[in-house]
Amino acid sequence: MxxxxxxxxxxxxxxxxxxxxxxxxxxxxxxxxxxxxxxxxxxxxxxxxxxxxxxxxxxxxxxxxxxxxxxxxxxxxxxxxxxxxxxxxxxxxxxxxxxxxxxxxxxxxxxxxxxxxxxxxxxxxxxxxxxxxxxxxxxxxxTGCYAATIILALAPLIAAGVAQPADVVVVAASGTSGAGRAAKSHLLASEVMGDLSPYKVGAHQHVPEIKQATGATGLSFTPVLAPIPRGILATVTALPVDGADPRAVLAEAYADAPFVHLLPEGRWPHTAATLGSNSCHLQAGVDVDSGRLIVVSALDNLGxxxxxxxxxxxxxxxxxxxxxxxxxxxxxx
Amino acid sequence: MxxxxxxxxxxxxxxxxxxxxxxxxxxxxxxxxxxxxxxxxxxxxxxxxxxxxxxxxxxxxxxxxxxxxxxxxxxxxxxxxxxxxxxxxxxxxxxxxxxxxxxxxxxxxxxxxxxxxxxxxxxxxxxxxxxxxxxxxxxxxxTGCYAATIILALAPLIAAGVAQPADVVVVAASGTSGAGRAAKSHLLASEVMGDLSPYKVGAHQHVPEIKQATGATGLSFTPVLAPIPRGILATVTALPVDGADPRAVLAEAYADAPFVHLLPEGRWPHTAATLGSNSCHLQAGVDVDSGRLIVVSALDNLGxxxxxxxxxxxxxxxxxxxxxxxxxxxxxx
Amino acid sequence: MxxxxxxxxxxxxxxxxxxxxxxxxxxxxxxxxxxxxxxxxxxxxxxxxxxxxxxxxxxxxxxxxxxxxxxxxxxxxxxxxxxxxxxxxxxxxxxxxxxxxxxxxxxxxxxxxxxxxxxxxxxxxxxxxxxxxxxxxxxxxxTGCYAATIILALAPLIAAGVAQPADVVVVAASGTSGAGRAAKSHLLASEVMGDLSPYKVGAHQHVPEIKQATGATGLSFTPVLAPIPRGILATVTALPVDGADPRAVLAEAYADAPFVHLLPEGRWPHTAATLGSNSCHLQAGVDVDSGRLIVVSALDNLGxxxxxxxxxxxxxxxxxxxxxxxxxxxxxx
Amino acid sequence: MxxxxxxxxxxxxxxxxxxxxxxxxxxxxxxxxxxxxxxxxxxxxxxxxxxxxxxxxxxxxxxxxxxxxxxxxxxxxxxxxxxxxxxxxxxxxxxxxxxxxxxxxxxxxxxxxxxxxxxxxxxxxxxxxxxxxxxxxxxxxxTGCYAATIILALAPLIAAGVAQPADVVVVAASGTSGAGRAAKSHLLASEVMGDLSPYKVGAHQHVPEIKQATGATGLSFTPVLAPIPRGILATVTALPVDGADPRAVLAEAYADAPFVHLLPEGRWPHTAATLGSNSCHLQAGVDVDSGRLIVVSALDNLGxxxxxxxxxxxxxxxxxxxxxxxxxxxxxx
Missing domain, CATH: 3.40.50.720 (NAD(P)-binding Rossmann-like Domain)
Incomplete structure (x- = not known):
């Protein structure tokens, strides 16, 4: 037994x-x-x-x-x-x-x-x-589902001192299973299919959890309901501290993590690749125009x-x- | 090794x-x-x-x-x-x-x-x-994907003599992965999402395979492309031979089959329940108005x-x- | 005014x-x-x-x-x-x-x-x-939404005596708006997206309406819920009476109907082409294997x-x- | 004529x-x-x-x-x-x-x-x-499709001096019709349905158009492909200059614009509400945690x-x- x-x-x-x-x-x-x-x-x-x-x-x-x-x-x-x-x-x-x-x-x-x-x-x-x-x-x-997606993207960068904790901006879209199984009108298939809709803008309950776990001191987080049953895609941007390579930081942070995969350069995470798995896919880069660090993170919200x-x-x-x-x-x- | x-x-x-x-x-x-x-x-x-x-x-x-x-x-x-x-x-x-x-x-x-x-x-x-x-x-x-879905629904009924082999009518809808991965215009997401489209009406290549495996002698088969990545749902109807219970026949046929599940009465198969699995879900009944046997079969076309x-x-x-x-x-x- | x-x-x-x-x-x-x-x-x-x-x-x-x-x-x-x-x-x-x-x-x-x-x-x-x-x-x-889709496909063929009224088989899939706006668990986006599910098999309330308007005397009708907000696709099959061309009958029946479009040969109706319109698209043929007449009909269930x-x-x-x-x-x- | x-x-x-x-x-x-x-x-x-x-x-x-x-x-x-x-x-x-x-x-x-x-x-x-x-x-x-969505949200705020032009962060998701009709593997329905995928991260060609039209001087823009045929949802955030109310600025800017609708407080734009129309829906607020201005903008990319x-x-x-x-x-x- x-x-x-x-x-x-x-x-x-x-x-x-x-x-x-x-x-x-x-x-x-x-x-x-x-x-x-x-x-x-x-x-x-x-x-x-x-x-x-x-x-x-x-x-x-x-x-x-x-x-x-x-x-x-x-x-x-x-x-x-x-x-x-x-x-x-x-x-x-x-x-x-x-x-x-x-x-x-x-x-x-x-x-x-x-x-x-x-x-x-x-x-x-x-x-x-x-x-x-x-x-x-x-x-x-x-962890919470949004929280896991965002913390895995952000925590190592703040810990390593390459991302500023003060002005983090996150937009993340989630599949509908994250909203639970209770019958609510706005979660009807007729309403959701073909639609993208933000909710709890600037007021989502995962904000304090993310700040607690990452050390972020200012976080703008906009969640979006997407017409997929499962999956979260988070775009996390932060101001850089210096010229450090965010990929290098993430690679080191997750060298021994069996479920967090920093993708090869040029491949960005997308939710469907994580469906049914316990994986989180990450990719990072620096925005050419603004200089912001961008980390994209994808996982299965139920996984x-x-x-x-x-x-x-x-x-x-x-x-x-x-x-x-x-x-x-x-x-x- | x-x-x-x-x-x-x-x-x-x-x-x-x-x-x-x-x-x-x-x-x-x-x-x-x-x-x-x-x-x-x-x-x-x-x-x-x-x-x-x-x-x-x-x-x-x-x-x-x-x-x-x-x-x-x-x-x-x-x-x-x-x-x-x-x-x-x-x-x-x-x-x-x-x-x-x-x-x-x-x-x-x-x-x-x-x-x-x-x-x-x-x-x-x-x-x-x-x-x-x-x-x-x-x-x-x-087997072929449509063929497996339809044969599992039909073969035992013809073999047991409760369904007539001469005038079988099948309409089955499939997810897009069944159409393969080659880039074709009609398979673009813009075309498929929100759409249901029949194709190869009365001319699908699985017709002879289904007839060979089931003994059906006349088969009208209309395939439909559906906006789902995976899954086939087949509605199979045939004229009854006598008053035999199609559920009893299916229950006996698949008593020892680990992957074919005759659902409890009142529950009809649907594709999402089979995603990622090797299961085929079946349910059968008799149409009140026409007297036709109806068997609905669902499976994952890639499973x-x-x-x-x-x-x-x-x-x-x-x-x-x-x-x-x-x-x-x-x-x- | x-x-x-x-x-x-x-x-x-x-x-x-x-x-x-x-x-x-x-x-x-x-x-x-x-x-x-x-x-x-x-x-x-x-x-x-x-x-x-x-x-x-x-x-x-x-x-x-x-x-x-x-x-x-x-x-x-x-x-x-x-x-x-x-x-x-x-x-x-x-x-x-x-x-x-x-x-x-x-x-x-x-x-x-x-x-x-x-x-x-x-x-x-x-x-x-x-x-x-x-x-x-x-x-x-x-008319009812399924009823309109099916009657437009079937009524002229029975009236013209080219389709037998006795053993009509219809499988039709509908978008979710046809199920209304009340919050019900089985209509949640999480349940419907990626899914095809039959319901009221052999027992849908449009059966008598269809029979009354077409003269069909035996009708097997299986409705399927599809992951689209709008649209009905009906596959209607009936036994032929003689060698008459179903296309010719439909062409004559709808020669003056501004909203019913018999498509050119080779093009089959699909739901997305009717979204937001008041059109019904039709195509007809004869199944090579079974000899059944097949008419496919598509319209917007809300249109x-x-x-x-x-x-x-x-x-x-x-x-x-x-x-x-x-x-x-x-x-x- | x-x-x-x-x-x-x-x-x-x-x-x-x-x-x-x-x-x-x-x-x-x-x-x-x-x-x-x-x-x-x-x-x-x-x-x-x-x-x-x-x-x-x-x-x-x-x-x-x-x-x-x-x-x-x-x-x-x-x-x-x-x-x-x-x-x-x-x-x-x-x-x-x-x-x-x-x-x-x-x-x-x-x-x-x-x-x-x-x-x-x-x-x-x-x-x-x-x-x-x-x-x-x-x-x-x-205008470009992303550009229109983002400019309508941002231009009045920068022009009125309530948003800083230097550190604008935008994440916007688009339906697949924005990617055109050419047959490409990554646009296949099998790939797109159930998926959210970022692309051209920090390198989209609408960046200079948006900067030219809004006066933004630093713009981080991440586009995301979403499983909808039509629609763009943009989340636009900028640092505030002073305590001015972004809603008041937008209300004045679009008082006479028949197609730009600032929604009543509490209602956020979503793409499905604009499908087939020439409307752009807007809503604005201030993020409680970070103090950033957030404007959400939705329109039909083909409209x-x-x-x-x-x-x-x-x-x-x-x-x-x-x-x-x-x-x-x-x-x-």
Missing amino acids: GIRVSVAGASGYAGGELLRLLAGHPEFDLVAATAHSQAGQRVDAIHPHLTGLDLTFAETTPGRLADADLVFLALPHGQSAAIAAQLPDGVRVVDLGADHRLIDSGSWDRYYGGPHADAWTYGLPELPGQRELIAGSARVAS KGAAGQAVQNANLMFGLPETTGLSSLGVAP | GIRVSVAGASGYAGGELLRLLAGHPEFDLVAATAHSQAGQRVDAIHPHLTGLDLTFAETTPGRLADADLVFLALPHGQSAAIAAQLPDGVRVVDLGADHRLIDSGSWDRYYGGPHADAWTYGLPELPGQRELIAGSARVAS KGAAGQAVQNANLMFGLPETTGLSSLGVAP | GIRVSVAGASGYAGGELLRLLAGHPEFDLVAATAHSQAGQRVDAIHPHLTGLDLTFAETTPGRLADADLVFLALPHGQSAAIAAQLPDGVRVVDLGADHRLIDSGSWDRYYGGPHADAWTYGLPELPGQRELIAGSARVAS KGAAGQAVQNANLMFGLPETTGLSSLGVAP | GIRVSVAGASGYAGGELLRLLAGHPEFDLVAATAHSQAGQRVDAIHPHLTGLDLTFAETTPGRLADADLVFLALPHGQSAAIAAQLPDGVRVVDLGADHRLIDSGSWDRYYGGPHADAWTYGLPELPGQRELIAGSARVAS KGAAGQAVQNANLMFGLPETTGLSSLGVAP
């Missing part, structure tokens, strides 16, 4: 991707998938792509979840802290929600509201020293941006190779 | 999917990927989703391919027979093209033209007795319709479990 | 298209747009593509609507009859809903349910003699399938050229 | 949109549509959405074009200058290409290359004083970004109301 795993919020999109990854994971054995509103239903009635998986949703209760070595919480923001607080210390927990990401309670109040829970180890293994911290933690807060990331963190927490059960290769076209 | 495998035509879409599947296959070791026009290029320059795979395209020559235990031919129709004829008998070959599928040379002349090669063992393991034939063959002609099917056949040819390196689960949403 | 027009249900997709068409109509003056749940809101807050139209939604009441020469009812099926019954005889009414389409109350009960209202003049001007009937009517029931059709009917009711304010040309790519 | 008009390059996407607009224009009479490679073909064989238009492509020769009062040149960049030089002075010309847009030959050399033609009156009527210049010109260079813009310019050149034959309303969903 392997490591026993349960998933809370398994009827959502990130939850469904977790179930898919866990079904192919050689060490983790899925013992419970909970979903409040779908309890009692077969998993493949809600996730038809998981037809062949013989599983029924259970109620999301601490007791049901705790009968495991590892719990993934894939709940709406603000709901995981209450559940997490009732899980025994001996159960390792990876939270895919925002509840335990922010250190600063002022930022939590401004962007989320409600009670502010304590910050857990931040679950982005590619940050310096973070892999070891995660490996030693029983509680890990996995490296959510479920894949969470499994990578869990692998580290259990001393497994971080690539276990994950793929660098995308599904395309 | 495992079973040594080479792939011809690896720069196309089916070839790319083969590379992806082989990279995760525990028994097959990819030793050569050939692509005439891309020889010398890195694989990930042509297939960016395979970034992380350290591989360079070689020239497509019999000598280069033959240094392997198993060769997959993913070449345009009409090109594989000449290559295959030069491969040693000891090398097992799976052809994803049409060259060795048709027994009747008149049908070949009418739908394809050019020299007609001999028919190989037909590579659809779910047909009665076919699994064993494939296991004993050194040469297998894998069970091409590369996945080919790997499944190869597994059988080498005595491996047919599911080795393949997944029943799709990537969604 | 022109002809005064009001629109009930103006916040939906068909209602929005009516507002767009009426804004460009030289004889009809929009005096009221009603929408129960959006009353008091600006029209462009709900229909951002109508920015520039200075209009506010009113409550949907008979009194509000009746202060006009012409009322369009774009309400959910089952809601227009009650409103219509309260409108004065002197006000002309075009109903885009199903309430007044069916003559047979048994069919109404089976496919819709609820009270069965009397049938009005059927609003498809291209049927023989129908243009004159519509011109003389004060109440017209405009000739709903709002455009309704305006065309209204033009006739007011003695205007039927093309007034409508375009044959689509918006592409 | 109205004003006689010919269109060169009528088989492309911008050319097709010109034909559509001209077919509905009450004063312009289309007398010739030329297309080198398609000469002799029916227009609707190449543009199926224009079925109903009885027209055949002619050869693109100065003589054929000059038999008109007005010529639209919708040719690839670098091809219109040679043709234009051979048109008589008495014929008015609107060039949709880049050949006559740039004043600075150094910029032409750097971004386009080849012989640099003289700059014509710049065809963006909404710039201060430009409407009158266009009205008095016999030769007008219509206000190309053919609609060209017709608007031509209307002015002939003393017609600038809205003649154009619509503010989009086609949605």
